[in-house]
Amino acid sequence: xxxxxxxxxxxxxxxxxxxxxxxxxxxxxxxxxxxxxxxxxxxxxxxxxxxxxxxxxxxxxxxxxxxxxxxxxxxxxxxxxxxxxxxxxxxxxxxxxxxxxxxxxxxxxxxxxxxxxxxxxxxxxxxxxxxxxxxxxxxxxxxxxxxxxxxxxxxxxxxxxxxxxxxxxxxxxxxxxxxxxxxxxxxxxxxxxxxxxxxxxxxxxxxxxxxxxxxxxxxxxxxxxx
Numbered sequence: 256x257x258x259x260x261x262x263x264x265x266x267x268x269x270x271x272x273x274x275x276x277x278x279x280x281x282x283x284x285x286x287x288x289x290x291x292x293x294x295x296x297x298x299x300x301x302x303x304x305x306x307x308x309x310x311x312x313x314x315x316x317x318x319x320x321x322x323x324x325x326x327x328x329x330x331x332x333x334x335x336x337x338x339x340x341x342x343x344x345x346x347x348x349x350x351x352x353x354x355x356x357x358x359x360x361x362x363x364x365x366x367x368x369x370x371x372x373x374x375x376x377x378x379x380x381x382x383x384x385x386x387x388x389x390x391x392x393x394x395x396x397x398x399x400x401x402x403x404x405x406x407x408x409x410x411x412x413x414x415x416x417x418x419x420x421x422x423x424x425x426x427x428x429x430x431x432x433x434x435x436x437x438x439x440x441x442x443x444x445x446x447x448x449x450x451x452x453x454x455x456x457x458x459x460x461x462x463x464x465x466x467x468x469x470x471x472x473x474x475x476x477x478x479x480x481x
Contacts, residue, residue: 258287260302271305276313278303283322283333286423290335294323336424338477344421345469349462351414352398356445356461359404360454367404368450371397375442382435390435391426397442401449428471441467 260278279299282288294314300307314331317323324334336344378393398418402411418425429435441464448457 258282260299271309272312275299275303275305275309276316279310279313279317280320280322283317284419284422286426288333290333292333293329294331294333338473341421341424341473341476342469344417345465345472348414348417348421349465349469351410351417352465353458353462355402355405355407355410355414356449357454357458358407358410359401360449360452360457362406363401363404363449363452367400368446370400371442371446371449374400375439375446378442379435379439382429387429391429394429394438395422401445404449424472424476425468427475428468431471431475434471437467438464 260282279288279294288294296307296310296314300310303310314323318325318331322334323331325331374393374397378390378397381387381393382390395418399415402414405411429438441460444460445457445464448460
């Protein structure tokens with residue numbers, strides 16, 4: 256059954272435009288709207304109980320972000336990511352994640368290190384209980400703490416944006432047997448580098464961590480096409 260949007264009460268036109276864009280973008284990045292799936296203005300507007308104009312504007316913005324594509328005689332469809340697309344995004348993520356970790360190493364506070372330890376332990380605990388979504392949420396929280404510790408608003412924005420783009424791909428890697436335990440151990444290495452305020456080591460470990468996640472995803476998703 257096709258994904259259905261939940262009606263939302265909107266207060267003003269500006270809020271409507273921004274909210275519709277966020278709703279559609281989130282559904283695409285979370286994988287609720289699959290690659291190749293059509294986005295029909297009328298249907299979306301009816302489900303959200305709004306006019307078609309803000310839906311049309313949101314779709315245009317999504318097209319600029321290359322999240323949707325207009326195909327002649329078919330309409331607007333959710334864009335897919337090729338192996339090359341994912342590799343390119345992954346390469347950029349490696350650079351930004353490593354930089355965030357390196358900067359954070361020189362600024363991080365004791366309370367942040369304590370949070371990282373707690374969140375990492377909770378992440379593994381939830382995974383071992385079979386609570387995959389909570390474990391994935393814990394992983395996201397772990398990295399958020401590091402981004403914020405870097406105290407670089409622009410870097411925070413770009414690394415978060417990039418992470419959102421590839422979130423549904425990284426989620427897949429956690430279904431691989433033993434991967435979450437590896438992530439837990441990789442996180443412990445990152446914490447140790449941060450605790451030592453060793454920017455170079457933090458950079459290298461963070462880069463290796465992101466590279467491993469990327470390799471696992473590419474192996475799981477595109478092994479038949481290589």
